[in-house]
């Protein structure tokens with residue numbers, strides 16, 4: 001018997017539209033699994049299928065070996081958290097967080113609400129009307145409310161995507177630490193690579209409704225299963241073995257395409273002279289766009305005196321690249 005969530009061969013269809021096809025994924029107790037995918041890749045549909053909000057056209061959902069495929073939503077012991085929090089506008093923060101805490105004495109409920117608010121960094125906010133909260137604060141309240149029910153699985157559908165980048169970076173830490181402190185298993189869907197890598201024990205990549213790869217973040221980054229996964233993760237460009245050799249790939253031809261990561265191209269005295277097309281200022285080193293021998297462009301981190309129009313000597317840095325197995 002597998003503990004925790006086991007989804008096998010799940011398919012979700014809307015009429016003739018196949019939104020999810022043959023997805024199998026497990027979430028162990030206390031594990032956080034993130035599913036990454038572009039818009040329309042089937043992330044929400046899969047989550048809704050697991051929650052029971054959409055019927056599965058194929059496959060099954062089990063928890064601790066017990067089949068839940070046709071169990072109604074409210075009997076699964078799962079809670080879903082959405083992008084817009086869906087707080088009750090006429091209740092205070094405490095009223096929202098304590099909503100699911102029925103059958104408890106007032107004192108116990110107040111203590112539990114205080115504990116949850118502290119967990120999400122909103123200690124003392126009990127009496128605030130939720131209409132007076134910022135977007136980030138509202139999502140913290142939504143998280144506290146989701147955790148109040150002690151779900152055996154929390155399903156998070158792009159919970160931070162309505163917030164700006166700085167806030168997302170801070171809140172993903174709050175989310176991760178709250179899930180880990182409460183030992184909550186979670187399936188987290190997002191289109192944001194940084195968010196998935198920051199929070200998850202394992203990250204899966206959904207492409208056109210299919211799960212292409214699922215691995216711990218470091219492994220996924222260093223060993224993308226195919227070119228689509230590599231591009232989706234942010235490798236750019238992908239070089240043929242001959243192009244990689246021309247840029248100094250060491251030890252003979254690579255066994256597949258070379259996916260160039262953000263630190264995969266470097267300035268090097270023995271590199272190939274390449275024209276700089278553009279220089280962009282970044283926090284930290286600037287970034288030059290160079291034209292590679294094969295015609296693609298690539299990015300190189302450079303010192304501040306480099307300008308468009310000059311030539312740079314550039315080579316590949318293998319530790320910043322991934323070799324993608326042939327066949328995609």
Ligand SMILES: Nc1ncnc2c1ncn2[C@@H]1O[C@H](COP(=O)(O)OP(=O)(O)OP(=O)(O)O)[C@@H](O)[C@H]1O
Pocket residue numbers: 014017018019037038039040041042043044045046191
């Ligand atoms: N109610 C629906 N009726 C018909 N087609 C739908 C419905 N909901 C989603 N789809 C289609 O199913 C596919 C997957 O959609 P889904 O919303 O699951 O993707 P997603 O990865 O969550 O996208 P996004 O990141 O934009 O929310 C898309 O092609 C979408 O157009």
